[in-house]
Amino acid sequence: MNKVVNPLRRSLLKAGTATMGMSMAGIAWGQGRDALTMGVLSQQTGTYAYAGQLVLNGAKLAIEERNGEILGQKINLIVRDDEGKPAVGVRRLSEAIGSDKLRYFGGNFSSAVGLAEAEVAQREKVIQYAAGGSEDFTGSRCNDYMFQWSAHGYTALRTTLEYVKQTMPDKKRIYTITADYAFGHSLLRYAKVAAQELGMELVGNDNHPLGERQFTQYLTKALSTRPDIICLLTAGADAVAATRQLFSFGAKNIQVVGPWSLEVDQLRELSPQMRDGLILGLNYYQDIDTPVNKAFVERYMKAHKSVPSYAAAYGYDSFRTMLLAMEQAKSTEVEAVRKAMEGMKYDSIFGPISIDPRTHQTLRPYYVVKCKAQADMKNENDYATIVAEGSKPQPAELNECKRSV
């Protein structure tokens, strides 16, 4: 452009327009003065995108149970999309704490995001009830304000492999396919520990990058070692891809085990033939037989016309527990509530459980299910039967948390 323009006017004009435009960004999110702000920070895009809405559904149910208020204070629930990225999560969390006075949150079960957010929680002194497979939540990166809702990786692996050993004692050789980040590495570590305890053998492992779609080369390699069991230490869309491609190999005498892998939401994506016979370890399954869970499932089905899965149960139970803690502490102040949560014994969707006061691990059962063939399904949600349950906690000598109570 060769127009000769007065530079003064051009610069001022630019600056002026920019100012006008940006003033709109300073929109304040107004809310009631005395409301308690709790937040669901989860993802609407990416590998666990399906989960974002589900966690929110669960959290809302927990809040509605109490008519939207606790100890006379109104609850303001905010929702933020962290896109499954740690940096975005950190940023959204910081913004929410600053502008919306967020004090309690949960929502993303990507371990990377949860761990990044935990640092903010510690610094800003807000309570996080996290989920996610990494052991670092209650291990090397434990902190005063972050609690872990999901079972520990050790419990998951031990419970699942123990079932396999008991029902298929001659299947001993395990090949693992692992998601290459904090979560996967944790699971692999405990796969080794549990296998050793149970006398099973890990014959090989492949790490795959998050978001991998091409599993055929890993599977070819796995099959060449002639394993009895292929263990999928990966979750979300990646696990679906791996299962789908494994099915196309048609290897009938290899048992596929996913100790912390496919959830009900992903099972829906697979055809019944692909699911038949899968042994899965789950943090939650809708058939859990406790009064609290039965009530939850009923209310969830009425509200959303579908069965709740891990994500929804996490949203519900984590928020329900935080509200219970506030009740017990008779306060909504963070310091009082977190002390109440440490060592708290309460009734949950898993029945009576407690929270470890030092590591902040929720000590709760883990479930093993076996997927049904299509002919055996009583209705479209009847994917599997609960075949085992276990709650053996992580051996104390393996825990790296440096907190003291």
Place this chain on the structure above:
Amino acid sequence: MFSLFIALLINGIAIGLLYALMAFGLSIIKGLLNIPNFAHGAFFAIGAYICYGALNAGLPFFVALLLSFAVPALVGVAVERLGLSRLMRESYLYQLLFLFAVALVLEQLLLIIFGTVGLSVNPPESLAGAFNLGFTYVPKYLVLNGVVAALTIVAVWLLIERTRLGARIRAGIDKPDMARCLGVNVNRLLVLGFALGTGLAGFAGGLALPLLGASPTIGSDMLATAFVVLVIGGLGSIYGAILAGLLVGIIQCVATLWVPAASTVLIYVAMVLTLIVRPQGLLGER
């Protein structure tokens, strides 16, 4: 060890043919319009989702495949007519950004229409299971994938080399001004070429659906690899992409045997070396 190598080689060839198919379309577009199609991955994704939709609606598999070619081709026509043609005279920076934005828009539309959950579909009944070669299993569908991809490439090759339309396309690529003088409607050719390219990408997506599924990120995952194939095969040659696709597929699969973490870096190293040492690629001429 050797048997594993062979198994991975077979795997690599099958995947490589898929890459080749996609890169073939990319190189036709590069040849005719002289831009790398940053939206190519999005067209692959459209093909995958359309195939899913068609199969879900109960249509037979080969109809679904035809649709996964046709729909992206039509979208390609729209993109070319409404946008690219207007930017022809501008520097290619704007064309690139336009295509990049188109990819963004298309992928978001797919997310809105089909949701964020990944979708999967079984291979057709007759092709379920695997060939047991003794030392390894090769999924039957993988073989079909490779065969259909190869046949399609041959068909398009015949189109380009042996038909009058193909002759015009070649003229449009080599000497567009001369072609115009001879009465060839080059503008129409550009639309056709773009549509052919995007159609091939979509077809690859539909063909790969039973293997890779349809998910929101599948487009950008394939895009980067397609570019590598394009460069190694030759930015100046439309057939180099085929050879390069096979090579990249094989390298990627076989590398998982020895250096799984580095298998992707290796491919980009190959890309850089090609650009420095032999920028016209394997089969291109300068």
Place this chain on the structure above:
Amino acid sequence: MHPDKKSPLWTMGGAVLIALLAPFIMPMNIATEILIFGIFAASTNLLLGVSGLYSFGQAAFFGIGGYVAGYCFAQGGIPLGAGLLLAVLAGASVAGLVGAISIRRTGIYFMMLTFAFNQMIYYIAYSWSSVTGGEDGLTGIERPGIAIPGLGVFDISQDANFYVLAAVLFLASLLFLYRLTHSPLGLVLEAAKHNPRRTASIGYSVYKVQVYAFVVSGALAGLAGGLYSMLYRIMPIDAISWHNSASVVFMVVIGGMGNILGPVFGAAIFIWLQGLLSLTWARWPLLFGLFIIVAVLFFRGGVVELLTRIRMYASKQKGSA
């Protein structure tokens, strides 16, 4: 282009105005992020706009700077200045290397080379997870205080103070780029953009000058990356991916390539828009893509052209009344 004597004052004045006003009209962290990407975009413009080198791999240098600084600050014990200096040097040297190799080719080959290097560096960062954290990103980054002799420690863990640091570095970078663009070196770069052969025939080494542009661009990108790592105290893997490279090219094009403030505006619009839209709709990239399509099809001069057109339209109206 004749550097107007008034120009530098008004251009820098505009920049100062932005830096002063921003934190009052938007959340502090957004304002800081805009300044950081302002540096990044302006440095990219040195290659895109001034030199005509369409580099599609700038995020590599941004990311390297971020990881180097981030690693230093996560370890602890390394002063702020040293960490940022290392980030600058890292960005500069890698950029110099990439530039030296890539400039040997032109047009689309050059672009593909920068893309390929970006991908390579991305995958190296991804795999070297013991240092970079891989997929999870580099966490635990602290903001070391600045010891000012006689005045005590300037604590940048306060967001407002961190903004001041970013603003100072932002203005310094813009001033440096401005001086460079209007120096003889800048003129040679421009000449080489229009006609490399003729420029070389007059006796200038186009190659050397362009590599130097890469080095400067990489240095400032590294600086921006270093600041970014401290902003959220985490260095994510996607900051070094080619999506970030494409984003910064958007910023430059949308803002306007002919002027040093253009890319800053581009950065501001991009980040502000992103921040605003992402709160309202999960599918916000759709609107974003449409915005870019409209901008590319109709407003190729960027924001600067849009504003000038508005002005011209307004003055035409006045004239006819």
